[in-house]
């Protein structure tokens with residue numbers, strides 16, 4: 001069976017070249033006689049893999065020396081707790097911007113540790129937009145400001161980085177990291193579960209400003225302490241070695257293709273094509289304000305929801321899979337991360353037009 005175009009929101013497609021390289025190195029990594037999975041994380045082979053991955057991520061994201069890179073486990077969901085545990089630093093409240101399902105989960109978890117001020121919410125808007133800078137009610141005494149630059153379920157993306165003055169900005173970048181260049185120096189913490197745009201599940205990348213580490217709330221487990229992990233070079237315990245290795249292959253793949261500027265150009269073009277197909281038809285619709293539409297996750301509905309299952313079935317026959325929308329939203333969702341080839345978007349757009357002709 002040949003490979004399909006997999007529009008899954010996560011775990012998502014990986015670049016085929018990366019999978020092939022991993023396959024060719026599966027049983028014997030570069031003459032070591034071992035699979036990466038079998039290596040000691042403290043041996044020189046794995047150390048070289050780990051260090052190269054970190055150096056390449058630092059290079060492609062232009063991460064300044066002021067920031068540490070951590071390769072952790074527990075997913076983005078663990079960061080919902082680790083952010084307050086590590087960043088409250090004696091303060092009692094934090095500001096959160098609420099733009100959808102993932103923001104809400106982060107807020108619910110933070111409430112277990114501190115007072116949460118909602119700096120802005122688009123809930124009344126059915127989460128179809130992101131607030132503008134002028135709409136943020138920021139509290140100068142907040143320990144940090146947390147937001148979700150890309151809401152994976154609603155398909156809503158900020159087209160700007162919130163300005164928060166001296167208050168550190170914390171971003172759940174799970175579904176948009178590596179999609180374009182960003183100014184990392186503007187962030188206190190960036191975190192991302194790997195399974196969207198970095199590599200396989202099991203790895204969580206955390207980029208943290210060094211001066212924010214070291215003042216955790218009482219009772220914080222060592223494993224959840226950014227400073228402990230930074231001092232141990234993310235090897236306080238056995239790290240997710242194989243996911244770390246594959247992430248490294250993805251970073252090299254991005255570098256070889258021209259880095260994040262090149263990714264941004266392709267991602268913009270891919271999403272423009274898909275939104276144009278949706279907007280030019282009365283049969284398909286996307287509820288998100290055009291200036292807040294995600295480059296990575298494109299939800300859309302059919303004019304007649306009774307056709308949803310037919311659409312999914314017929315798409316699957318064309319090798320276009322995992323297009324079912326999130327259960328909370330319904331309809332369809334096409335996730336088009338870096339690894340989704342432009343040909344996959346072209347094939348989806350062609351299928352949508354053809355489907356509308358027959359059923360519209």
Ligand SMILES: *Cc1c(COP(=O)(O)O)cnc(C)c1O
Nearest residue numbers: 075076077102152172174175193
């Ligand atoms: C997928 C996702 C999460 C959850 O990630 P886990 O690694 O499964 O915990 C959190 N936030 C956003 C924005 C996501 O897309």
